Amino acid sequence: MSGENNHETVLREAAVNALNIRSDGIYADLTFGRGGHSNEILQRLGPAGRLIALDKDPQAVAVGQQWQDPRFTICHSGFDQVSAQLDRLGVGMLDGVLMDLGVSSPQLDEASRGFSFRFDAPLDMRMNTTSGLTAAEWLAQVTETELREVLWAYGEERNARRIAAAIVAQQARVPITHTQQLAHLVAAVMPGRDTGQNPATRTFQAIRIHINRELEELSLTLPLVADRLSAGGRLVVIAFHSLEDRLVKRFMRQRSSPPPMPAKLPLRADQIPAPGMKLIGRAVRPSEAEVAKNPRARSAVMRTIEMAKS
Numbered sequence: 001m002s003g004e005n006n007h008e009t010v011l012r013e014a015a016v017n018a019l020n021i022r023s024d025g026i027y028a029d030l031t032f033g034r035g036g037h038s039n040e041i042l043q044r045l046g047p048a049g050r051l052i053a054l055d056k057d058p059q060a061v062a063v064g065q066q067w068q069d070p071r072f073t074i075c076h077s078g079f080d081q082v083s084a085q086l087d088r089l090g091v092g093m094l095d096g097v098l099m100d101l102g103v104s105s106p107q108l109d110e111a112s113r114g115f116s117f118r119f120d121a122p123l124d125m126r127m128n129t130t131s132g133l134t135a136a137e138w139l140a141q142v143t144e145t146e147l148r149e150v151l152w153a154y155g156e157e158r159n160a161r162r163i164a165a166a167i168v169a170q171q172a173r174v175p176i177t178h179t180q181q182l183a184h185l186v187a188a189v190m191p192g193r194d195t196g197q198n199p200a201t202r203t204f205q206a207i208r209i210h211i212n213r214e215l216e217e218l219s220l221t222l223p224l225v226a227d228r229l230s231a232g233g234r235l236v237v238i239a240f241h242s243l244e245d246r247l248v249k250r251f252m253r254q255r256s257s258p259p260p261m262p263a264k265l266p267l268r269a270d271q272i273p274a275p276g277m278k279l280i281g282r283a284v285r286p287s288e289a290e291v292a293k294n295p296r297a298r299s300a301v302m303r304t305i306e307m308a309k310s
């Protein structure tokens, strides 16, 4: 089956509202996908505004390259390379940055990308299909200990030990090359409680996060973009699972707290340095109506932080 080439944008209006767009500002959309948020940003920018978009998936970039708008530039790049991309384009400070994390619907729905156990396809799972190991290549060389750690850390999979042992044992007999081969193997070793979720869900999530270095790249990128925001500039992040959201929440909390001072320093309240950034509102989740229309929105959590104005 070949997938739809569209992505239902999550929190489209809310995320772009949170950016507080200035019509002549410079913005970055670090996760272009199919351009739902980028399109909304461009609608709110005037002729002097500018939008730089990044995506590590060449299929996403190919969509952006079709856009004919002099205010818009798209780069094939991991977002952890954002500083180099901005330097290359001669862009200094930014008025706002959006990150809508995780995978896009075309990635999940196109069988050949190998992200989903819903279709049988080569086990790839790379967002950037031009570099790095595919999931099948990684499984062919991983040790049982490393696999167990990945399943536990990135899938919070309670049966990590049992699944890792089964995969490594199977690998010694027949290479695991296809999505459903992996899904069936996991299902066969899981204790038989029916949670309504495919038994391989957490295994697939964990392998995908590892293959794409999702959490490492996110932790590298948050400080890079925060340091690139001009006064009043905002960072808006939409996360789709608790591991991602925990990282975003911690980072934003740390940047919006006063810097740590020696405990016994005799300081008056007005001598305590102000935090560099301020949280804007609370975490935002999609409405029931949005989730009913787009079930993939159900786990989204959006957080916003703003660079101090002076």
Ligand SMILES: C[S@@+](CC[C@H](N)C(=O)[O-])C[C@H]1O[C@@H](n2cnc3c(N)ncnc32)[C@H](O)[C@@H]1O
Binding pocket: 007, 008, 009, 010, 030, 031, 032, 033, 034, 035, 036, 037, 038, 054, 055, 056, 057, 060, 077, 078, 079, 080, 100, 101, 102, 103, 104, 105, 127, 214, 217, 218
């Ligand atoms: C949820 S989709 C974004 C959808 C987009 N906001 C829209 O409305 O169409 C996430 C996108 O981010 C990209 N992506 C994820 N991690 C990335 C990274 N570390 N660097 C660059 N792009 C990344 C994925 O390839 C995917 O296209």
